[in-house]
Amino acid sequence: MDFATLITLLDSTVRLATPLLLACLAGLFSERAGVFDIGLEGKMLAAAFASAATAAVTGSVWLGLCAGIGASLALAAVHGVASITFRGNQLISGVAINFLASGLTVLLGQNWFGLGGRTPTLEGAARFSEVRLPFADALSGVPVLGTVYADLISGHTILVYVALALVPASAWLLYRTRFGLRLRAVGENPAAVDTAGVSVVGIRFAAVAIAGVLCGLAGAYLATGLAAGFGREMTAGKGFIALAALIFAKWRPWYALSACLLFGLLEAVAIRYQNIDLGLIVIPVQLTQALPYILTVVILAGFVGKAIPPRAGGEPYVKER
Amino acid sequence: MEKMPRWADVLLVPLISLLIAFAISALVILAIGEDPVNAMTVMVTGALGSTYGWGYTLYYATNFMFTGLAVSVAFHASLFNIGGEGQATLGGLGVALVCLFIPWPHWSLALAAAILASAMFGAIWAAIPAWLQAKRGSHIVITTIMFNFIAAALLNYLLVNVLRPKGSMDPATARFPEATNLPALSEMLGAVGIPFAKSTPANISLLIAMICCVLVWGLLWHTRLGYQLRAFGKSEKAAVYAGINPVRITVLAMVISGGLAGMMAINTVQGEANRLLLNSVEGAGFIGIAVALMGRSHPLGVFLAAILFGFLYQGGAELALWTSIPRELITVIQALVILFTGALEYMVRRPVENLFLMLRKGR
Numbered sequence: 001m002d003f004a005t006l007i008t009l010l011d012s013t014v015r016l017a018t019p020l021l022l023a024c025l026a027g028l029f030s031e032r033a034g035v036f037d038i039g040l041e042g043k044m045l046a047a048a049f050a051s052a053a054t055a056a057v058t059g060s061v062w063l064g065l066c067a068g069i070g071a072s073l074a075l076a077a078v079h080g081v082a083s084i085t086f087r088g089n090q091l092i093s094g095v096a097i098n099f100l101a102s103g104l105t106v107l108l109g110q111n112w113f114g115l116g117g118r119t120p121t122l123e124g125a126a127r128f129s130e131v132r133l134p135f136a137d138a139l140s141g142v143p144v145l146g147t148v149y150a151d152l153i154s155g156h157t158i159l160v161y162v163a164l165a166l167v168p169a170s171a172w173l174l175y176r177t178r179f180g181l182r183l184r185a186v187g188e189n190p191a192a193v194d195t196a197g198v199s200v201v202g203i204r205f206a207a208v209a210i211a212g213v214l215c216g217l218a219g220a221y222l223a224t225g226l227a228a229g230f231g232r233e234m235t236a237g238k239g240f241i242a243l244a245a246l247i248f249a250k251w252r253p254w255y256a257l258s259a260c261l262l263f264g265l266l267e268a269v270a271i272r273y274q275n276i277d278l279g280l281i282v283i284p285v286q287l288t289q290a291l292p293y294i295l296t297v298v299i300l301a302g303f304v305g306k307a308i309p310p311r312a313g314g315e316p317y318v319k320e321r
Numbered sequence: 322m323e324k325m326p327r328w329a330d331v332l333l334v335p336l337i338s339l340l341i342a343f344a345i346s347a348l349v350i351l352a353i354g355e356d357p358v359n360a361m362t363v364m365v366t367g368a369l370g371s372t373y374g375w376g377y378t379l380y381y382a383t384n385f386m387f388t389g390l391a392v393s394v395a396f397h398a399s400l401f402n403i404g405g406e407g408q409a410t411l412g413g414l415g416v417a418l419v420c421l422f423i424p425w426p427h428w429s430l431a432l433a434a435a436i437l438a439s440a441m442f443g444a445i446w447a448a449i450p451a452w453l454q455a456k457r458g459s460h461i462v463i464t465t466i467m468f469n470f471i472a473a474a475l476l477n478y479l480l481v482n483v484l485r486p487k488g489s490m491d492p493a494t495a496r497f498p499e500a501t502n503l504p505a506l507s508e509m510l511g512a513v514g515i516p517f518a519k520s521t522p523a524n525i526s527l528l529i530a531m532i533c534c535v536l537v538w539g540l541l542w543h544t545r546l547g548y549q550l551r552a553f554g555k556s557e558k559a560a561v562y563a564g565i566n567p568v569r570i571t572v573l574a575m576v577i578s579g580g581l582a583g584m585m586a587i588n589t590v591q592g593e594a595n596r597l598l599l600n601s602v603e604g605a606g607f608i609g610i611a612v613a614l615m616g617r618s619h620p621l622g623v624f625l626a627a628i629l630f631g632f633l634y635q636g637g638a639e640l641a642l643w644t645s646i647p648r649e650l651i652t653v654i655q656a657l658v659i660l661f662t663g664a665l666e667y668m669v670r671r672p673v674e675n676l677f678l679m680l681r682k683g684r
Binding site for chain 1: 401459460462463607610645647651660
C-alpha cells in the first residue's frame, strides 16, 4: 500500500467515524446519567431526514441542521417522558423510537417528495462544504507532513471538526464541572444525588436532551455532509455501531474517539477492499463488517478488559416517600 | 387489594393502548392528506375480506406467533430477547441445510427434520448471549443486538460464497427439492371440503405455530421448569434462595426462546420461498416484541396479537397497492403499539386504575 492510498483510506476513516463519534458521545451522556439509549439509530435517522428535507426545500444547510436537531430532540423527548417521567422500560422505548423513525421518514418522504422515500439531491448551499484550513494549499507541496495536513487534516466539513472538538469538551464537562459530577452520580447512585437536593429527573432530562442534540448533529452530517441527501434507512445500523463503540470505550469520551476511529477504519477498509487477500487466507468483507459487533461481544464478556456499565443504568428512579 | 379487576388488566389496558396507537396513526394519515376511514376500509377488505386476504394475513401471523412466543418466554424470565431477528436468520440456515442436502422421501419427514434443525440453530444463537449474561455478566440486550448483525453478516457470507449455486448471481440457495414442499393451507382445508383461495403462502406451519402456543402455555404454567422460569423472572434473589440455578434458567429460557424464533423459518423458508434468501426474516423478529407486549406475554394473547399484526401487514400491503399511503405506515403503527403497550404502559394504566378505585369507593 503506497502513501497516497493510506492517506485516502485514513481520510475516509475520519469521514465515516464522525457520525459514529457524535452518536457515541450522545449515548455516553445518556447512559452515564443512567438512561439506556438504544434509540440512537432512530434519532440519527430522523435527524438525517429532517435536515435533508429542510435543506432541500429551503436551500440552506444551516436551517437543515436546526431541523435535524429539532427532530432528534423531539424523539429524545419521547424517550425522556417514557423512561424518566413514566418510568417505562428504557430499552422498549428505544426500540419504539427506532421503528417510529424508520416508518415516519419513509412515509413523510414519499408523501412530500414522491421519490420512494429519498429526498432530492442536495447541491451548493444545501450541503456542508469542505473547509480548507489555512495554508493547506501552500503546504501541500511539503512531503509527507504537508500532504497529511492538506489532504487528511484539512478538507472536511465543519461538523467533522465540531465532532472532534466535542471529545475534549465532553471530557471537560463530565469530569471537571459540577454538572458533570452530578450527571455521573445520577447514573451510579441516584438516591445519593437526590439526598443532596439535586433533581434526578432534571439531570436525566438534561442528559437525554444533550443526547438528542448530538444525534441531531450525527444525522445532519450523514445526510448533508457525508451524502448529498437522505435515502431510506440510510443510517444502516450506524446507531448500533455507535452503541458498540460506547461499550468498547467503556463509557469514556477519549476512548470513544479511538473506538469510533477504529470502527470507522474497519468500515473504510470494507468499502475500499471488499475481500482482503492475505496470500494464505482471504478475509471476507463480511468479517470486516461484522468485526465491530464481534469485538464488542468479546469486550462485554470481559475476556479482554472488562466493560462495566454505569450502575444505575436502565433503572427508573423512584423517589422514596 | 388489587387495584382493578383482572379483565381490565388483561383486556382493557392493551385495548386502550391499541386505540391510542390507532388514533395517532389516523392523525398521521390525515397529516399526509389521506382519509383514515378509507384507509381502514382498504385494509380490512384487503386483509380480511376474502380467503385470499386471509391466506396472507395468516401467513404473516404464523411468523409473528413464533417470534411473539419467543419474546414472551424470555419476558417471563425477565430477559429481553431482542435477537429474534438473528435467531430466525440462523433458523433459516438450519432449514436450508436440512432441505438441500438430505433427500427426503416425504414432506412430513422433511418438516420434522426442519423443525428440529431450525429450533436447534436458533437455540444455539440464543444460548451464547444467555451464557455470556449468566456467567460473564454481559448485558443480554446488547449481546443479542450484536448477534443480529453477526448473523446477518454470517448468512451474507454463506449465501454469497458457499451456498449460492454456480452461475447464479442472486445471493440465495438453490430451490429445495419438490418433496420438501409443505402442503398449503388451501390444500389442507380443501381436503375437508372448505374452499380457500389457492396461491397464498399460508401453509401447515400455521398449525405448528398454534401447537407451539399450547405447548408454551403448558410449559409456563404446568411444568416445574415453567414455574422456576417465572419465579426467576419475578425475583432473581428469591429464586436463587429457593434453590433455582440462575445460570441454568437463563440459558434454558433463552434456548427455548431462540428455538421458537428459529422455527419461524419453516414458514418463510420452507413453506413460502422454498429457498433461503438474504433477508427472509424481514423484521419479524422485532415485531415479536410488539406482539409479546400486546399479548401480555400470554400464549393466547400472543396468538390474537399475531393475527392482529398479520392483518396489519397484509392490510399495509393492500394500502400501498390501492392508495398512495406507503407500507411504512405499518412500521409507524407498530412503533406506536410498542411505545404505548411497552414503554408508556404506566401512563395508560394509571388512569384506568384510578377509575376503578374511584368506582369502588363510590359503592
